[in-house]
Amino acid sequence: MSINNDQPDLQRRDFIGKTVLAAGAATVAPGVLLTVANAGSDEGVSSAVRWGMLIDTNKCVDGCSACVEACDKENGIDLIERPQGQSDEMWNAQRPQWIRKVKLRDTQTGEISNLPMMCQHCEHPPCVDVCPTGASFKRADGIVMVDRHICIGCRYCMMACPYKARSFIHQDIAEQLTSAPRGKGCVESCHLCANRIDAGRETTACQDACNQEGHKAILFGDLKNPDSEIARALKAQHSRQIRADLELNTGVRYTNV
Amino acid sequence: MIKTQYRELYCSSPRYWGGLASLAFIILVGLGAAFYMEHNGHFVTGMSNQIVWGLPHVFAIFLIVAASGALNVASIGSVFGGPMYKPLGRFSGLLSIGLLAGGLVVLLLDLGRPDRLIVAMTTYNFKSIFAWNIILYTGFFTIVGLYLWAMMDRKFEQFKRPIGFAAFFWRLALTTGTGSIFGFLVAREAYDAAIMAPMFIIMSFSYGLAFFIITLMAAYWWADRSIGDLRLAKLKNLLGVFVGAVLYFALVYHLTNLYVTQHHGVERFILLDGGIYTNMFWIGQVVIGGIIPLFLLYSPAFATSRFAITVASLLVLIGGFFQIYVIVIGGQAFPMNLFPGKEVLESSFFDGVVAGYSPSLAEALLGIAGVAVSMILVAIGARMLRVLPESLEDPAEGECV
Amino acid sequence: MGSLSGIRRFAGMVVGGALMLLATGAISDSAVTKGSKAAGLDTCVAPTAAMRRNHMDYLKHDRRETVHKGIRNTQYSLAECVECHAEKDSAGAYKPVNADGQFCESCHSYVAVNLTCFQCHRKTPENMSGNGTAMREGDQRQVFGLLQSVDQPLSLSRDELTRLHAKIEGN
Numbered sequence: 001m002s003i004n005n006d007q008p009d010l011q012r013r014d015f016i017g018k019t020v021l022a023a024g025a026a027t028v029a030p031g032v033l034l035t036v037a038n039a040g041s042d043e044g045v046s047s048a049v050r051w052g053m054l055i056d057t058n059k060c061v062d063g064c065s066a067c068v069e070a071c072d073k074e075n076g077i078d079l080i081e082r083p084q085g086q087s088d089e090m091w092n093a094q095r096p097q098w099i100r101k102v103k104l105r106d107t108q109t110g111e112i113s114n115l116p117m118m119c120q121h122c123e124h125p126p127c128v129d130v131c132p133t134g135a136s137f138k139r140a141d142g143i144v145m146v147d148r149h150i151c152i153g154c155r156y157c158m159m160a161c162p163y164k165a166r167s168f169i170h171q172d173i174a175e176q177l178t179s180a181p182r183g184k185g186c187v188e189s190c191h192l193c194a195n196r197i198d199a200g201r202e203t204t205a206c207q208d209a210c211n212q213e214g215h216k217a218i219l220f221g222d223l224k225n226p227d228s229e230i231a232r233a234l235k236a237q238h239s240r241q242i243r244a245d246l247e248l249n250t251g252v253r254y255t256n257v
Numbered sequence: 258m259i260k261t262q263y264r265e266l267y268c269s270s271p272r273y274w275g276g277l278a279s280l281a282f283i284i285l286v287g288l289g290a291a292f293y294m295e296h297n298g299h300f301v302t303g304m305s306n307q308i309v310w311g312l313p314h315v316f317a318i319f320l321i322v323a324a325s326g327a328l329n330v331a332s333i334g335s336v337f338g339g340p341m342y343k344p345l346g347r348f349s350g351l352l353s354i355g356l357l358a359g360g361l362v363v364l365l366l367d368l369g370r371p372d373r374l375i376v377a378m379t380t381y382n383f384k385s386i387f388a389w390n391i392i393l394y395t396g397f398f399t400i401v402g403l404y405l406w407a408m409m410d411r412k413f414e415q416f417k418r419p420i421g422f423a424a425f426f427w428r429l430a431l432t433t434g435t436g437s438i439f440g441f442l443v444a445r446e447a448y449d450a451a452i453m454a455p456m457f458i459i460m461s462f463s464y465g466l467a468f469f470i471i472t473l474m475a476a477y478w479w480a481d482r483s484i485g486d487l488r489l490a491k492l493k494n495l496l497g498v499f500v501g502a503v504l505y506f507a508l509v510y511h512l513t514n515l516y517v518t519q520h521h522g523v524e525r526f527i528l529l530d531g532g533i534y535t536n537m538f539w540i541g542q543v544v545i546g547g548i549i550p551l552f553l554l555y556s557p558a559f560a561t562s563r564f565a566i567t568v569a570s571l572l573v574l575i576g577g578f579f580q581i582y583v584i585v586i587g588g589q590a591f592p593m594n595l596f597p598g599k600e601v602l603e604s605s606f607f608d609g610v611v612a613g614y615s616p617s618l619a620e621a622l623l624g625i626a627g628v629a630v631s632m633i634l635v636a637i638g639a640r641m642l643r644v645l646p647e648s649l650e651d652p653a654e655g656e657c658v
Numbered sequence: 659m660g661s662l663s664g665i666r667r668f669a670g671m672v673v674g675g676a677l678m679l680l681a682t683g684a685i686s687d688s689a690v691t692k693g694s695k696a697a698g699l700d701t702c703v704a705p706t707a708a709m710r711r712n713h714m715d716y717l718k719h720d721r722r723e724t725v726h727k728g729i730r731n732t733q734y735s736l737a738e739c740v741e742c743h744a745e746k747d748s749a750g751a752y753k754p755v756n757a758d759g760q761f762c763e764s765c766h767s768y769v770a771v772n773l774t775c776f777q778c779h780r781k782t783p784e785n786m787s788g789n790g791t792a793m794r795e796g797d798q799r800q801v802f803g804l805l806q807s808v809d810q811p812l813s814l815s816r817d818e819l820t821r822l823h824a825k826i827e828g829n
Contacts, residue, residue, distance in 0.1 A: 043727075044723065044726075044727025044728050044729045045727055045728040068605075083300050086300065089613070090300075090305065092605055092606070092607070093305035093306060093307050093607065093612070093613075094299075094300050094305045094306060096306075097306070097605065097606050100604060100605050100606040100608075101603070101604070101605065102601060102603070102604045102606075102608050103601070103602040103603035103604070104596055104599040104600065104601055104602065105599060105600050105602050106598060106599050107598055107599065107600050108598065112602070113599075117595070117604075117606075117608070126442075126443065126444060128382075128384075129384050129385065129441075130385050130386065130387060130441070130442075131382050131385055131387075132377060132381070132382060132385045132387035132388040132390075132391060133376055133377055133380040133381070133382060133388070134380055134381070134382035135380075137726065139726065139727075139728060140727070141728070145725075147725045147726065148778060149721060149725070150373070150376050150380055151369070151370065151373075152368050152369065152370050152371075152373045152374075152376055152377050153368045153369015153370045153371075153373075154368055154369070154377075154387065155309040155310060155369070156385070156387050156438075158306065158309040159309055159310060159442055159444075159445070159589070160441075160442055160443075160444055161444060162443070162444035162593060162595070163595065164306070164307075164593065164595075164606060164608070166306070167306050168299065168306055168309065168369060169298070169369070170298050170299040170300035170304075170305070171297070171298035171299075171300045172297075172298055173778075175780070176778065176779065176780045177780060177784065178737045178740075178779075178780045178783075178784045181778040181779045181780070182778055183777040183778030184298045184369070184777070185295075185298065185299075185368070185369030185370040186369055186370065186778070187369070194728060195730070197728070198728040198729075198730045199730065242595055242596070243444075243595060246443060246444070257596075
């Protein structure tokens, strides 16, 4: 990096503008330009979009955990070392799990369904309501996440979450990814790969992994854009929210469950 | 009427300092435990992502609830004008400050990031009942502090009643807030009930008074002062009423829940087949914390037995501890029903199964240290301030009419 | 101040002078560790004096932009501090910036200020630390060439941009 004047920022913006222009001119898909321009803006995320997910439980395969592994890798969860001498049960109860596979059977009909559970990114998130410091918050684009700079580790959000989506970091963390900071004593949960979205990408790690396996059970996108694939799918078929009785208007929805 | 003389709590040095030293030792051990927990992280405790609030929270909530109840005696004296309670007002204020401080110490030391206390004090989300509680707690210290001052300084005599009123309403708000911590949790079936707030208030009356009776008797034994039978009998009868009321509220709470089909699962869990939680409810909360104390308090056989009063108060506290344990831990252990009509066959995150919790020694030591912090504050306060009357002998006939 | 006798005043001046010397030593230009990328640059993302005095405020301001508003191309980013200021050891592996004698730690210990960033944040640059976790294969996207494919939409990460920036500036 070679910056010789006092206002490198302006130069950089200038440069980003040029890069984007060049890239845009060369790219066939015009949508890509839009995305990158968005990522570079100083406005930040906008409430004109709301990120969400649609999960087709019929396509979710029993025994497959590609999404969980991809999430662990994307967010550096696989870097967490198990404390010495900890039992399997305690390790499972204490390690962070942003996404988990759940297998269900209908008690009446015996129908089996598989689905991934994660933060449901509610429109009215109870975790945000209860957080004493405001560390638990909802971004303008609908992503619910934790600002771990001001999280005091009280775990009230974990008490309040109807989906058990949050994890507390119970131990010292030796190594993190640059894109996934993590430390003892704070609460964290799925943020729909916000780092990817901010970089202009429009897929989550779990979705990529599911597609790669050929299952295509996870669809991610902008709920507010009527032309997006997810919005069209939601319009076309019946889907449901988990614990719809709480009227939280979740951003993650399921079909065939 | 004989004027009440307040005097600092003097007793022989070895007795006082010995007691103080043993309390200090308990606190030191507890601080060591807290350091151990914070240094290693919470993985050394029994708490997990399933049971997120554990034994420290049980102790903390217990002490905080008791704290607001302990102020009751002062309120009866100055707000409702009960002459028998008036001389006890100062000590009641001191005790409530001590208990609250003890509870908050435990709560604070269990945070994931206790070093960010300053963040908790400066960054507020006003929609959070927890944030409101932080304000209620600090306000409680201030108001009760002023109340204590008004009771002790003759120059401020005229403020005693207004501040007493303020303190009374503040303590109601505080317990409502504490109860609402649970009452507002819509997600968990055991908690989502508005009755939580009034139930916590009546619980605070009972635990606070039990704490008051025990500490008062201990202080007077320590200092070789005497308490009159009549006064004790008043306190004792009041305790009986509160214990009965707590039982009544528990009954209403469970009856309401039983009426809601959706809540049958959690009721079955607490009342019938929840294992340790069922035992704690029936044996701990109902029998030890309710029926036996009621018997001890009201049976004519123990009418003047101070031993019976002490035991009854202790049992009320033990039963209260179990009650909060069942509410806090039992409520979390029962699985949340994410998929009504479905049973969970497989999950790596304990969906649909009762979460296990075995508290570690460190958690228990931290919690006990919280009680010791309360007691040491009260002991030091009583030694330095004139909060305890020289004598609590019953007034002569007809004086308290 | 009649109580200050001449000898005391003299001693005070000696001590004060020594402190000033120490202080200038501490803020001399050799603060950047040798062998880090920063050592080869003329200035940081802001003038050195401003960075020394205000870097914590800059970072604090921009972390809010990043976390709450999703703005990741802020002028001040901790990841970039690490990227530039991490020193390589003889084997070519990066040393953590908060290790003894390293850029962040040496100054923070000198002024006795707790360095809490790295309780949670990564302490070494990611792509070349050789720990296998960094920049996974999937992320090695073609950036500058005009070979964008539609299913791999264009995205420029912060450090990619910086590198390009440096290239254009003729470095």
